[in-house]
Amino acid sequence: MHCPYCNYYDTKVTDTRVIADGLTIRRRRECSKCSFRFSTIEESEILDLTVVKRDGRREPYNKDKLANGLKHSLEKRPYTAEQFKSLVQKIERDIQRRRKTELTSHEIGELVMKRLKSFDQIAYIRFASVYRSFQDVSGFTEELRGLIKARGLKASRPRPPINKSAN
Helix, strand or coil: CCCCCCCCCCEEEEEEEECCCCCEEEEEEEECCCCCEEEEEEECCCCCCEEECCCCCEEECCHHHHHHHHHHHCCCCCCCHHHHHHHHHHHHHHHHHCCCCEEEHHHHHHHHHHHHHHHCHHHHHHHHHHHCCCCCHHHHHHHHHHHHHHHHHHHCCCCCCCCHHHC
16 A cells, blocks of 8 residues: 555555444554555455346446446435445445356346335335336336335334333
8 A cells, every 4th residue: 555645655554443334444554654644444345246237238247337326216315425335335245145256137136126125215116116117107006015015014013012010
């Protein structure tokens, strides 16, 4: 790692910490020549993944395409940069867990939808409308029914009884 101050080629790591998300490492470094201190951040990256498109074309995985698709779905929705970064990391972790060198765009789309469904349901519907190419309102209606049904199941789960005798 080159020093950002004097551009010397050798620096030493003085401290290493895992950031709260558990997927990123922060390293404190010091230049061996000028003693300038600076920090670097390390994240894992998907390198050897080929995406097979619907028409059969193959292209290298591109994190920016994933992020841009998510940003379109999340347009004018409330979220922080940190939440967005975490969402992208979770989707990429899901991709890596597949342990494949090739994934179809369909498989990646399903992983995105799974994560978006719990992240923001409006963004999920937006993404689904493009991803599943809804032709009319009935496609939206079907997807909304699924969300409402899932939400109803969560709301109707019995809660543990409150122990009032513990006073």
